Every structure is written in C-alpha cells, then in structure tokens.
Amino acid sequence: MATLFDSWDETGINTNTSIxxxxxYTQSFGATGTYTVNSIExxxxxxxxxxxxxxxxxxxxxxxxxxxxxxxxxxxxFDADTVIGTSDAWNSITFDAPYxxxxxxxxxxxxxxxxxxxxxxxxxxxxxxxxxxxxTQMWSFDGGSSWTITGGNNDTxxxxxxxxxxxxxxxxxxxxxxxxxxxxxxxxxxxxxxVFTAGSTVIAIGVDLSLYATSGSTATLTIALYPxxxxxxxxxxxxxxxxxxxxxxxxxxxxxxxxxWITADFTTNPTIVSGTKYAIVVxxxxxxxxxxxxxxxxxxxxxxxxxxxxxxxxxxxxxxxxGGAADFAFKLYVFNTVGVTPSDLNYDKHLVAVASNEVWxxxxxxxxxxxxxxxxxxxxxxxxxxxxxxxxxxVANDSNLKVADFSSVKITTTNIGANPPDPGTIxxxxxxxxxxxxxxxxxxxxxxxxxxxxxxxxxxxxxTVTGTDDDGNAISFTGTAEVAPPHWYDWTAFxxxxxxxVLPNKATLGALFRGRAVISGNPEAPHQxxxxxxxxxxxxxxxxxxxxxxxxxxxxxxxxxxxxxxAVIPYKDDFLIFGCASTMWYLTGDPTSGGSLDELDxxxxxFGAQSWCWGEDGELYFWGVNGIYKVKLPGGxxxxxxxxxxxxxxxxxxxDPSTHRIVMSYDKRRAGIHISVTLMSDGSNSCYWYxxxxxxxxxxxxxxxxxxxxxxxxxxxxxxxxxxxxxxxxGFIRFADDSEKDDDAGASGDTAVSSYVxxxxxxxxxxxxxxxxxxxxxxxxxxxxxxxxxxxxxxVSYELYTGKSAKxxxxxxxDGTPIAAAGTVTGxxxxxxxxxxxxxxxxxxxxxxxxxxxxxWALEQILIDVAKxxxxx
Amino acid sequence: xxxxxxxxxxIDKGRAIPEEDLSTTPDCNNARPYDTIDKRGRGxxxxxxxxxxxxxxxxxxxxxxAITQVTVVS
Numbered sequence: 001m002a003t004l005f006d007s008w009d010e011t012g013i014n015t016n017t018s019i020x021x022x023x024x025y026t027q028s029f030g031a032t033g034t035y036t037v038n039s040i041e042x043x044x045x046x047x048x049x050x051x052x053x054x055x056x057x058x059x060x061x062x063x064x065x066x067x068x069x070x071x072x073x074x075x076x077x078f079d080a081d082t083v084i085g086t087s088d089a090w091n092s093i094t095f096d097a098p099y100x101x102x103x104x105x106x107x108x109x110x111x112x113x114x115x116x117x118x119x120x121x122x123x124x125x126x127x128x129x130x131x132x133x134x135x136t137q138m139w140s141f142d143g144g145s146s147w148t149i150t151g152g153n154n155d156t157x158x159x160x161x162x163x164x165x166x167x168x169x170x171x172x173x174x175x176x177x178x179x180x181x182x183x184x185x186x187x188x189x190x191x192x193x194x195v196f197t198a199g200s201t202v203i204a205i206g207v208d209l210s211l212y213a214t215s216g217s218t219a220t221l222t223i224a225l226y227p228x229x230x231x232x233x234x235x236x237x238x239x240x241x242x243x244x245x246x247x248x249x250x251x252x253x254x255x256x257x258x259x260x261w262i263t264a265d266f267t268t269n270p271t272i273v274s275g276t277k278y279a280i281v282v283x284x285x286x287x288x289x290x291x292x293x294x295x296x297x298x299x300x301x302x303x304x305x306x307x308x309x310x311x312x313x314x315x316x317x318x319x320x321x322x323g324g325a326a327d328f329a330f331k332l333y334v335f336n337t338v339g340v341t342p343s344d345l346n347y348d349k350h351l352v353a354v355a356s357n358e359v360w361x362x363x364x365x366x367x368x369x370x371x372x373x374x375x376x377x378x379x380x381x382x383x384x385x386x387x388x389x390x391x392x393x394x395v396a397n398d399s400n401l402k403v404a405d406f407s408s409v410k411i412t413t414t415n416i417g418a419n420p421p422d423p424g425t426i427x428x429x430x431x432x433x434x435x436x437x438x439x440x441x442x443x444x445x446x447x448x449x450x451x452x453x454x455x456x457x458x459x460x461x462x463x464t465v466t467g468t469d470d471d472g473n474a475i476s477f478t479g480t481a482e483v484a485p486p487h488w489y490d491w492t493a494f495x496x497x498x499x500x501x502v503l504p505n506k507a508t509l510g511a512l513f514r515g516r517a518v519i520s521g522n523p524e525a526p527h528q529x530x531x532x533x534x535x536x537x538x539x540x541x542x543x544x545x546x547x548x549x550x551x552x553x554x555x556x557x558x559x560x561x562x563x564x565x566x567a568v569i570p571y572k573d574d575f576l577i578f579g580c581a582s583t584m585w586y587l588t589g590d591p592t593s594g595g596s597l598d599e600l601d602x603x604x605x606x607f608g609a610q611s612w613c614w615g616e617d618g619e620l621y622f623w624g625v626n627g628i629y630k631v632k633l634p635g636g637x638x639x640x641x642x643x644x645x646x647x648x649x650x651x652x653x654x655x656d657p658s659t660h661r662i663v664m665s666y667d668k669r670r671a672g673i674h675i676s677v678t679l680m681s682d683g684s685n686s687c688y689w690y691x692x693x694x695x696x697x698x699x700x701x702x703x704x705x706x707x708x709x710x711x712x713x714x715x716x717x718x719x720x721x722x723x724x725x726x727x728x729x730x731g732f733i734r735f736a737d738d739s740e741k742d743d744d745a746g747a748s749g750d751t752a753v754s755s756y757v758x759x760x761x762x763x764x765x766x767x768x769x770x771x772x773x774x775x776x777x778x779x780x781x782x783x784x785x786x787x788x789x790x791x792x793x794x795x796v797s798y799e800l801y802t803g804k805s806a807k808x809x810x811x812x813x814x815d816g817t818p819i820a821a822a823g824t825v826t827g828x829x830x831x832x833x834x835x836x837x838x839x840x841x842x843x844x845x846x847x848x849x850x851x852x853x854x855x856x857w858a859l860e861q862i863l864i865d866v867a868k869x870x871x872x873x
Numbered sequence: 874x875x876x877x878x879x880x881x882x883x884i885d886k887g888r889a890i891p892e893e894d895l896s897t898t899p900d901c902n903n904a905r906p907y908d909t910i911d912k913r914g915r916g917x918x919x920x921x922x923x924x925x926x927x928x929x930x931x932x933x934x935x936x937x938x939a940i941t942q943v944t945v946v947s
Contacts (some may be wrong), residue, residue, distance in 0.1 A: 116917055186917045348947040354939040356931025361943075386939045393943050407945045453946070484900040485945075645885045645897070670907065670920075680936065689877060689919065694906045696883025698919075701902060706922045709936040716942075721925065727937025728922075731930045737923035738909040746936070755903035755918040776874075782910055782917065791910045793917070806891040810899050843891075846877075850918060858908035858917035862877040 005035050007160040008132040014088070014125035017157070020050060020116030022143035025124050026068050027157035028060050028108040028135040030261060031101040032208075033333070035163035037074065039094040040109055043158035044124040046084040050116030053080040055093045057101075058108040066136050067147040068108040072097035080113065080122060088125055090160070101163070103333070104208075104263030106135070109159055110144075124157050132156040184321070184328075186211075186221065189314045191283040192321075193226075193234045194328040195306030198272040202334035205243060206265035206438055207280050210294035210329040213251035217290040219249050223264040224280045225272075230432030230461030230481065232306070234279035236315035242266035248284070248291050261331070272334070276457050277306055280330055283314070294329050302624070303327040349716050350406060352393050354384060355731050359395075359404055361486060365718045368733070371404060373488035378402065385506040385609050389537060390439070391453070394491060396507040396519055399492040408439050408451035410487050411460050411479040416441065418450040419473035423494055423536050427452065427467040427475065434458035438467075440538050444495035450479070451487060494538040501541030501550055505528055509609055513570040514590055516550075520565040520578070521609075527554045527562030529578065531591065533867070547593040563810040566657075567606045569620065579606025579622065585813050586633060601638045604629065607655065609708060612660040613673060616692060621673055623662045626650060628675065628690070642689075646697055653677045653686055665711040667724045667736070674724070674736075676708040683707030683729030703745035705730040741794075741856045756849035759862065761809035764802070764844045769872050773840040774800060776865030779825040779848065782858030794855035795826040796848045802841025804872065809845040816847075840869040879916025881906035 006029045017025045040055055047072035055658040056075040058068035065173055076095045078084075084091050097606035101107055113122045126137060137150040138155050163488040184192050204225060211221070229235040244264040251262060272278055282293055308321035308328045321328075351362040359374035376383060377400065384397040391407025421427060421438045427450070428435045436452035443449075454460070460482035467475040507530070508521030517537035533539035534548040542550050554562035567579030582605045589595035604624035608611055619632040627642035627649040642649050655677050665674045665713035673690040683704035688697050702708075710727035723735035730746040742750035764772025777800070782795035800821040803809040812818060820839040846864075850857050877895060883906070885897035893899060908917025930937050 001918045345947060348945050350943050350945065352941050352943055353937050355937040356933055356935035358931045360928070360930045362926075366926065368926045368930060370932075380935065380938050384938050386910075386941050388941050388943045391943060391945045393941060404943075406943045543884065617883055644887045645883065647887045681934070689905055691881075691906050693914070694881040694883065696881060696897070696906060698883050698905050700919055705934075707936070709938050710940040712940045712942055714942050723925065725925055725940060726922070726932070727940040729936045730934040731932075731937060733925045733930065733937065733940070734922040735925045736920040738912075738920045740921045740923045741918075743921045746924075753903050753918055753921050757880065757901040757904040757916065758898050759880065759895070761899075762875075762877075762895065763891075782908060782913075782915065793908075793910060810890050814900055856909060856918040856921075858910045858913075858915060859879050862916055863877045864877065866875065869945050 003035075003163060005033050005161055005163050006031060008127065008135070008156045008158050015128050015155070016839045017044075017124045017126055017139070018118065018121045019111055020118060020121035020330045021125060022141060023121075024110055024112045024144055025157060026058070026067055026108045026110040026138050026140075026147075027132075027159050028068075028106050028138075029132070029159065029161060030106050030135060031103055032331070033163075033579060034100065034103045036098045036100045037095060037161055037163045038098050039162045041092045041160035041162070042109070043088065043090050044122060045086050045088045046122055047086070048120040049081045050113040050120045051079070051081060051124055052115055053084075053111070053113040053122060054078075056110045056112070057099055058110055060106045060108050062106070065138065065147060065149060065665055065869070066106060066108075067138060068110055068144065070178060071587045072110070073107070080174065084122065088123075089720075090374045098163075101161075103206075104265070108138075108602050109157075109161075111669065126150065127156045127158055128154065131466055172778075184293050184310065185289050186282050186293055187219070187284050187289050188287045189312055191236075191281055191311045191315055192293045192328060193309040193311075193318070194233065194330050195228055195232060195277050195279045195309060196303070196330070196332060196665045197277050197305035198274055199305075201334040201867045202272060203269050203275045204266065204272050204278075204332065204334050205269050206244070206263065206333045208261045208263050208331040208333070209282065209322060211251055211262050211293055212280070212294075213248040213292045217247040217248040217288060219284045219286040219288055219291055220245055221291060222285075223285050224283070225266065225270065226281050227870070228277040228279050228818050230429060230434060230459040230463070232277055233318040234236045234281050234309055234311075234315070234380045236281060236311075239279075241270040241272075242268050251291065265333075267598055273457065279306075279309065280328075281315070345717065347717075349714070351387065351712070351714055351716070352404060353710075353727055353733060354378065354380065354386060354395070355727070356380060359488070360403070361406070365716070365721065371486055371488050374402070374404065378479070383521065383609070385509050385513055385521075387510045389512040392537075394510055394517055394537065396510040396521065398508055398523070399506045400771045400780075401503055401507060401519075402489045403440075403487075403489050405439075405451055405487040405489065406485050406488060407453055408485055409436060409454045409460065409482040410449060410451050410485075411436075411465065411482050412447075412449050413465075413477045413479045414447050415477060416443065416445060416450075417477040419469050419475050419477060420444040420448070420495060421467055421475055422451065422470040423538065425467050425475065426455075427465050427468055429458070429460045429479075430464035430466060432458045432461045432463055436460070440489075441495050442489065442492075444497045444499070448495070449489070451489070454482065455648075472694060488813040492538070493540055494536075499541070500539045503540050504528070509565060509568045511568040511576070513576045514573045518568055518570070520568050526564040529553060529565060529568070547590065551591045553591060553597070563605070566610060567609045567622075569612055571614065571618065571633065573619070577620065577633075578616060579612065581605045582625075584638070588634070599632070600633075608657055611664055613664040613666040615666055615673065616671065621664055621666070623664065624677070628688075642697065661709055661710045663711050665724050665726070666713060668713065670725075670736070674711070678707040678709060678729070680709070681721050703743050703751050705732075705735060705746040705748055706743060741854050750853065752851055752853040753856070754849075754851045754859075756847060758813045758847045760845035761803070761806040762845070764866050765842055765868065771840045771842055771872050772844075772866045772867040773838045773869035774821075774844055774864060775838050775867050776863070777846075778863040780860040780862070781825060782860055793857045793859075794850065794852070795824055796821065796850050796857045796859075799837055799847040799849070801845040801847070802839050802843065804841045804842050809841070809843045813847050834869045842872055879906060881914060881916065
C-alpha cells in the first residue's frame with residue numbers, strides 16, 4: 001500500500017501555468033525518506049485535448065538553480081484527454097516502472113504535453129502564496145534547455161509523491177521558519193542544541209536541521225544525539241548516542257536560500273524510548289563564525305517536547321535559548337515499529353565472584369570488573385559466603401557484613417532532615433521528577449546516603465528530594481545527583497538505627513528464604529540463626545508482634561544445646577534446611593506464622609557451606625558423615641547413595657573442613673552432579689561426576705589451578721554463559737567446555753585430560769578350570785562414517801590383561817603392568833582386527849586410555865573374540 | 874564374540890571383583906557415560922575445564938571463595 005511521503009498541498013491563490021509543446025514546468029522536492037515512488041499527484045486540469053502527456057522524475061543540479069538535469073529517472077505517459085478533467089483537481093499518475101528515491105536528495109517532477117498547443121494544454125495550478133522548501137518551482141519554454149525560477153522562489157506547484165517503504169518516517173518536526181532567519185552561531189565553543197521528547201520507542205536514523213554556512217568555511221560539524229540529564233538539558237558529559245560529521249563547506253551553497261535543510265543520517269542507529277528527552281547537539285571544530293543554525297518561526301507556538309539550548313563553553317554549561325520560546329528547526333527521522341524486532345527481556349543477570357579480598361562483577365556480558373570500593377573490605381582468609389536478594393548480594397564474612405548493591409541508585413545528603421524516609425518510602429526529585437523506592441539509608445539523622453530503586457526514566461539531579469514517611473510526615477532534603485550502581489556498603493539495620501534492630505556481630509553463612517535474609521555461622525553464637533523481616537533485609541528487630549517480623553532461633557530439641565550450623569539451605573519457600581556439624585534440621589513454613597522446626601537427621605551433618613546441591617526433582621544431595629547423601633522433603637530420610645559402590649569414599653578422601661573444601665554442583669544440562677574435594681592449600685583435588693541418568697559415580701581429577709572453591713549454575717541472559725561456573729584456585733572462573741579437548745590450567749597452559757576406563761575382569765572360559773584366549777579385539781570408536789557433520793573420536797590406547805583370578809587382573813590393570821598385549825586404535829569407526837595376537841588366562845581385562853593433549857574420544861562398542869585354550873596349569 | 878559397552882553405571886568398589894556387573898568398572902578416571910562429541914550415552918572422555926572469562930578475579934592467583942549471580946531490572 002502506497003504511503004504519502006512528500007507533498008505540497010494546494011493551499012493558496014492559484015495561478016495558471018499553460019503547459020504544452022516545449023513549455024515545461026517542474027517542481028523539485030526533497031525526499032524525506034528512501035522509498036519507491038509508485039505515483040505522483042499534481043493539482044490542475046486540462047484545456048481541450050492535449051493528447052498524450054508525460055510526468056517525469058529528474059535529478060537536479062544544485063550548482064545551477066537546482067534545475068532538472070540528465071535523463072529522466074522515471075517517466076510515465078498518460079492520455080490527458082481521458083484521465084485529466086477540465087476542472088482543477090488532484091490527478092494521480094501511477095508509474096509503470098516505479099523509481100526509488102533516496103532520503104535527503106532533491107528531485108524534480110516535470111510535467112510536459114508535447115502534443116498540445118496554446119489551446120490544448122495542461123494547467124498545473126501554482127500556489128503563489130507561500131513557498132515549499134527545499135523544492136523550487138521552475139519553468140522552461142525551450143524544451144528544457146534553460147530554466148527560470150518562478151515567482152522569486154515563492155511559488156509552488158502542488159504535488160504529492162506516494163511510495164512504498166517501511167523506512168523512514170518523520171517522528172518530530174519543527175519546520176516552520178522565521179521569515180527572516182537569524183541564525184545562531186556554531187563554532188568551537190558555541191554549540192547549539194534542540195531537545196525533543198520521543199513520541200514512541202523507535203530507532204533514530206537521522207535528523208534534518210536548518211543550517212547554512214558562509215563562503216570559505218573550513219569547519220567540520222558534528223551533529224550528535226545525546227541523552228539529557230535530570231534537568232532536561234543536553235548531557236554532553238555522557239557518550240553520544242549517535243553522531244554524524246560533515247564539512248561545513250557543503251553548506252555554503254545554501255547560504256542564499258532562506259530555509260535550507262541539511263540531512264544528517266547517523267552512523268549508528270540508537271533506540272530512543274517513548275517519553276524520554278534527547279538532545280540534538282551541533283558543534284564545530286573551529287573558532288570561525290561562519291556556520292549558522294536557524295530557529296523556527298512561531299514564538300507563540302513553541303515546541304512543547306523540549307527547548308533550544310546553547311552553550312558557550314563546549315558543553316560544560318547549557319542555557320535555555322530565549323527562555324524556551326524559540327526552538328531550532330529540526331526533523332527527526334526514525335524507523336517506526338515496522339521492521340523493529342521486539343525484545344522480551346526485562347531483566348539482566350550479572351555474575352559476582354570473590355577472591356583475594358576483592359569483589360568482582362560481570363559489568364557487561366563476558367567481562368568481569370572489580371568493585372573497587374570493596375577492595376580490602378573483606379577477608380578471604382576467613383569463611384565467607386554470599387547470597388542474592390533484591391538485586392543485591394549480601395556478604396557474610398565473619399565481622400565483615402557487607403552489601404554489593406546492583407539495583408539501587410545512590411543519592412547523598414548532608415542533612416536528611418527531621419523526618420527520614422522509611423523502608424519502601426517513595427522519594428521524588430523536585431526538578432528531575434525522578435522517583436525511587438527507598439531500600440536503605442545509612443543514617444536517620446544528619447548526613448546520610450540513600451539507596452533505592454529508581455522507578456522512573458528520569459535521573460535524580462542535585463535537587464530537593466521530597467516524600468512522605470510511614471507516619472504521614474513530610475520528607476524533604478537536598479540531595480546530590482544520583483550515582484548508578486553497583487554500590488558497596490556496610491550491612492547494618494536500616495539507618496544503622498536500633499529502631500530496626502541490630503545484626504549479629506559476625507556471620508559466615510547466609511541465604512534468602514521466604515523473602516527474609518537468613519544469616520548464621522556467628523562464632524559468638526554458632527548454633528544461632530537470624531532472619532530479617534520479610535522483604536526488608538535491613539530490619540532485624542526481633543520480638544515485634546506481626547507475622548513478617550524478624551526472628552532468631554536455634555536448632556535443638558527443647559532443653560538441648562543446639563548444634564553448630566555449617567550450611568543454610570533454602571528450598572523454594574517451603575523448607576529451610578540447617579546443616580549442622582553432626583545433625584540436620586529443617587524449618588517448614590514461616591517461623592513467625594505457624595512454621596515448625598524439626599530434625600531431619602541426628603546421625604549426620606553437612607561437611608561445609610557449599611557441600612550440597614539440589615537435584616532435578618527437588619532432592620537434596622550433600623556430603624555427610626558417610627559420604628554422599630540424598631534426601632527429598634517433606635518426609636524423606638537422608639540415604640547414603642555412595643555407600644554401596646564407594647564404601648571407602650570418606651576414608652579415601654580424608655577430607656578435613658580446616659584443610660579441604662567440598663563443593664557440589666548440579667549441572668542440569670548434563671544431568672549430573674559434580675562433587676569436588678579440594679585441598680585448599682594447593683588446589684589439588686579429587687572429584688566425582690554423579691550421573692543422574694545412569695546412577696553412576698565417575699572419578700575425575702583436574703589440574704591444581706582448576707581446584708574448585710565455589711560454583712553457581714549461572715542462568716545468564718547470554719546463552720553462551722548459561723553454564724555451571726566454577727570458581728577456581730588460581731582466580732579464574734571456568735566451565736565444562738564440550739568444544740575443547742584440554743583443560744585450561746591457567747599459568748600452566750593447556751593440559752591433557754588424562755583419561756582411562758577399565759573393563760572387566762571377565763571370564764575367558766565357561767569352565768572354571770579352563771583357560772580361554774582372546775583371539776580378536778575390535779575397539780569401535782565414535783566416528784563420522786558417512787562423512788556427515790558428526791565429529792570423529794580421536795585415538796585411544798588399549799591394554800589387555802589376563803590372570804588366573806579376577807583380583808589378579810584388577811591389580812594388573814590398576815598398576816598398569818604386566819600388560820599381556822597393547823596397541824592403539826587410531827581409526828574412527830570400526831577398523832577390523834584391532835588385535836591379532838592371542839593372549840590366554842582364566843580372566844581378562846581391558847583398559848582404554850588417552851593421555852594425549854588436544855584429543856578426546858568416544859566409544860561405541862568393544863567386540864572380543866574368545867576361544868578355548870585348555871586346562872589351567 | 875562378546876560385545877561390551879561402556880560401563881555406564883560407573884565405578885564400583887563395593888563388591889567382590891568377580892561379581893561386578895559389566896555395566897560398572899573397577900577403575901576409571903576422567904571418563905563419563907555421555908561423551909562430549911555427540912552427547913550420547915556411549916562413554917567418552919569428560920569435558921575439559923575452560924576459562925569463562927579472561928579476567929583473573931582479584932588480579933592474582935587466589936582462590937575464588939564465593940560466586941553467585943544477581944538479577945536486576947534491565
């Protein structure tokens with residue numbers, strides 16, 4: 001469907017043009033978009049029978065009055081005798097061959113009636129009351145050899161150009177000019193700006209401005225799109241959202257035109273948000289005073305979406321031009337919703353990691369940066385645990401109770417006033433109109449820092465901030481401009497006031513449960529746990545008689561001494577499990593509203609704060625007194641799942657909480673649990689993969705640099721980072737990467753994954769006193785047999801062992817000697833007769849291994865041919 | 874001819890050796906039941922560890938003692 005893109009309506013006194021023979025008339029126009037011209041309408045009529053006529057589109061020559069030049073870009077014949085009436089009207093001519101015009105380019109519409117005469121002609125009525133700019137009406141009475149501007153550039157031939165395209169449209173326009181333009185200078189220090197309000201969320205692609213330059217200008221101009229600050233003035237201290245530079249010399253030819261438009265298409269196209277103010281800023285790189293920027297005409301009808309601004313110090317300070325009554329002429333071009341891809345994302349994720357007494361966060365996807373304010377404010381030699389809640393990360397590190405706040409903005413005041421805000425109070429900036437929901441303040445009197453979620457698109461400026469507290473009292477104080485997150489501050493009660501209770505002196509464990517910040521691991525009261533008020537992690541006032549109040553307790557039967565808490569494990573809002581040194585307890589529901597605290601197990605505790613994880617069906621896995629346990633609540637009893645196949649697990653690992661860290665991580669993408677036992681002093685480790693699909697344990701080991709100290713199943717926005725992230729010994733965050741073949745050992749470089757698996761021992765004979773002999777062995781590796789897109793396995797080495805007993809074969813396989821036969825399977829897929837020798841014994845065993853760097857393998861099947869070999873000797 | 878598959882039930886150190894199921898193994902290391910090439914249950918080498926970020930937390934070799942994620946309004 002065609003859309004009207006460019007036009008000049010018939011608005012004034014019309015004069016006659018008589019078009020016939022070599023009398024041509026043309027009207028030029030500036031294309032406001034890049035679009036395909038389907039039809040052109042012209043306003044007028046015919047006299048008698050002019051016959052076949054033509055409407056055409058030409059390029060124009062800016063160096064020669066802007067006259068039509070070259071061959072017709074598009075030409076359409078029409079039978080005027082039948083399609084044009086004898087009374088003035090809009091006449092639409094459709095082009096059989098549509099032509100695409102380019103935004104910012106001037107074209108000429110030419111009308112001619114070569115078969116007509118003075119009595120049989122066309123009359124394209126001329127509007128003689130006002131001028132269309134940037135177009136010009138011209139005539140030629142010699143068939144286009146010479147051209148003359150009609151009416152001193154004040155006449156316009158009415159036209160409508162219709163086309164098809166989704167791009168671009170004009171979003172904001174102030175295009176009425178001063179009759180006698182008085183340009184405002186643009187030079188090195190004098191910049192001009194027009195602020196506008198985006199009418200909808202669209203992609204800005206460029207602007208047209210009314211600029212001209214006097215002869216000899218050597219300046220390079222920059223037209224840039226900037227955000228505005230809380231006062232609505234151009235924020236040129238921020239990075240430009242988009243920009244375009246061009247030589248001012250290109251504008252000098254426009255100097256003698258009253259209303260010159262120039263086009264600046266941005267090199268990048270930012271999305272501008274509905275209701276948000278932006279500034280179009282024009283600057284220059286020279287001191288020459290030759291470039292002027294035109295203002296619009298009508299001071300009685302100023303643009304209401306923003307003002308014209310001016311600076312005399314290169315953007316350091318901005319002043320509203322003429323009190324806001326004079327706007328600079330501009331047209332904003334955008335891609336509207338046609339062709340715009342929507343986004344459903346309304347949140348962001350950041351990884352947060354702690355090492356070497358520093359806190360780092362994922363400032364942008366894939367990049368970790370330090371929160372410098374936290375440097376040295378924690379002590380990693382002491383137990384430290386962190387947990388997320390309300391867009392913040394709470395840090396429990398002995399006496400260092402801290403908050404890394406990623407959602408709040410910060411404003412500071414020297415005097416918070418007589419009525420400080422309460423948690424949840426809404427504060428509003430007096431001039432910026434920004435509003436925040438208060439989360440935390442550092443003090444309820446005098447100087448204070450206020451943190452809260454900015455719930456508007458505006459930014460707090462240095463201004464008076466007001467609100468109403470919970471008691472209806474007016475809040476008012478002078479605040480600084482807001483500072484964006486992240487922030488780092490002490491975790492205290494709200495305002496550090498006893499009105500909101502007090503946190504314990506120390507804590508090393510924490511979690512979020514039912515909207516409460518739960519902390520424990522206080523060396524001064526190791527059996528105790530503490531919960532903040534619901535939805536208020538800065539309120540620890542106990543004993544208040546309501547269901548959401550803060551609460552503290554311990555885990556014990558009445559009259560007993562509580563056990564020492566080693567882990568705090570929330571499961572949804574249903575249960576909170578307290579792992580202790582020798583026992584386990586669980587809280588059902590809310591402790592201040594009918595909840596109950598019961599023992600889960602009095603025979604095992606949990607090794608450490610990270611020695612657990614939840615599985616795929618809501619079952620808890622943890623490292624307890626006898627190995628790896630599994631329990632499902634409610635009603636379940638912890639079962640040691642490693643006991644049958646790894647009966648000596650605890651003895652073999654000999655893990656000591658003072659020297660070892662055990663971390664358990666559920667990897668949902670691989671449907672298994674990674675269990676790591678790391679010696680903290682050097683990172684050496686012994687790990688297990690527990691595969692939930694096969695119910696099997698698989699021992700693993702990693703380079704010391706990869707020794708695991710922490711982990712998180714990271715649900716990143718970027719799919720590439722949706723991984724279980726492991727915090728490692730050498731300070732790097734790693735993940736299991738199926739696309740690689742070697743372990744990244746940091747400073748030690750890439751290290752081969754030394755892998756092996758043994759098969760058997762298996763009987764080689766059906767008779768107990770007989771030996772058998774292996775006469776054939778095929779090891780079939782994963783392969784791309786048909787040359788498809790599947791990847792091949794690398795090679796594996798095999799070792800065959802035989803013996804008189806299964807135990808003998810096993811010992812040989814573990815020791816790696818003596819080997820009955822060995823070789824390497826190098827081909828992928830099935831390569832016949834991997835093994836041709838004959839080895840004999842009662843029992844046999846096979847070991848496959850690969851210790852080579854940059855290799856990995858997959859096994860399809862092993863085929864063994866066995867034959868009788870006689871009686872055992 | 875006997876066909877043997879990968880011991881997908883993992884390591885078993887709790888039975889008499891002759892009685893061990895061939896779906897288990899008495900000894901293995903760095904092998905998993907699902908391979909990294911096609912992600913099928915046929916056995917293979919475990920996935921290696923690779924750096925997720927080029928930055929070293931703390932700027933020097935020290936263990937990452939805690940890690941979490943935080944969700945914020947975009």
